[in-house]
Amino acid sequence: MKFPAVATIIVGAAIALMIGLGIWQLQRKGEKEALLAQYAAAADLPPVSWQATLPPGDPMLYRRSSVNCISVTDWQTISGRSAQGEAGFMQIAECRTGGAEGPGAAVAVGWTARPDHPQWTGGVVDGMIAPFGDRIKLVSDGAIPGTKTLARPSPKDIPNNHLSYAIQWFLFALIAAVIFVLAVRRKQRDAKPHEGAAR
Known part of the structure; x- marks a missing residue:
């Protein structure tokens, strides 16, 4: 299966961005957890x-x-x-x-x-x-x-929803990749009968 160069670059960039946002949310989760732990200890100060x-x-x-x-x-x-x-x-x-x-x-x-x-x-x-x-x-x-x-x-x-946000971004990236692969496969499959008729 051959992937069209321009479409692959565009979709690949979008997927990379989604993965990057997911990783960023995981980093924010750690920062939020540290802050909440600091707040939890504040009452005893x-x-x-x-x-x-x-x-x-x-x-x-x-x-x-x-x-x-x-x-x-x-x-x-x-x-x-x-x-x-x-x-x-x-x-x-x-x-x-x-x-x-x-x-x-x-x-x-x-x-x-x-x-x-x-x-x-x-x-x-x-x-x-x-x-x-x-x-x-x-x-x-x-x-x-x-x-x-x-x-x-x-x-x-205080809500700490960064893990769920990260999972959402990773799922969006996976869904985008699956949809792109299926779309390319279907397009190439639909093109084969026309190629056979042209012969």
Whole structure:
């Protein structure tokens, strides 16, 4: 079976790219596992000072910290679970802070069954640093009046899908190779009767 040169080069390049992406995902898997292990050990490390500008990928995630909420400037309500596993709402106070703590802080102060905001005007909150979109938040160890304690943040909540992505890319490469070989074989098989008729 002869393979057409141009088509083979194009398909071969595509397959090589897919394999390369699969290998890259395997490398990312190792990096993610190392980071998650670092996060898992963070809870046992000494507390750190709060920094509102801390990026979500910073190793200080899942470290213990505290925030002095001078006043509440706004509220956010998102889905969340209580420490008992109840589904409901996480109440997040947007706090005004001062000094070394930076310009402000998002503080998850408790869990509620309904989305109504609790009546809380501020105070010192101890808790754990956790991701919050492209920001971070402090998840309180306890609960303010009118709420229940939130489920403790865990690095296990961070997805690590790189292995499945790698397998997908390798499968795409295999499927592309099989389809190309079958297409070339069929084309050459279909061409044989015409060659015989021409004789």
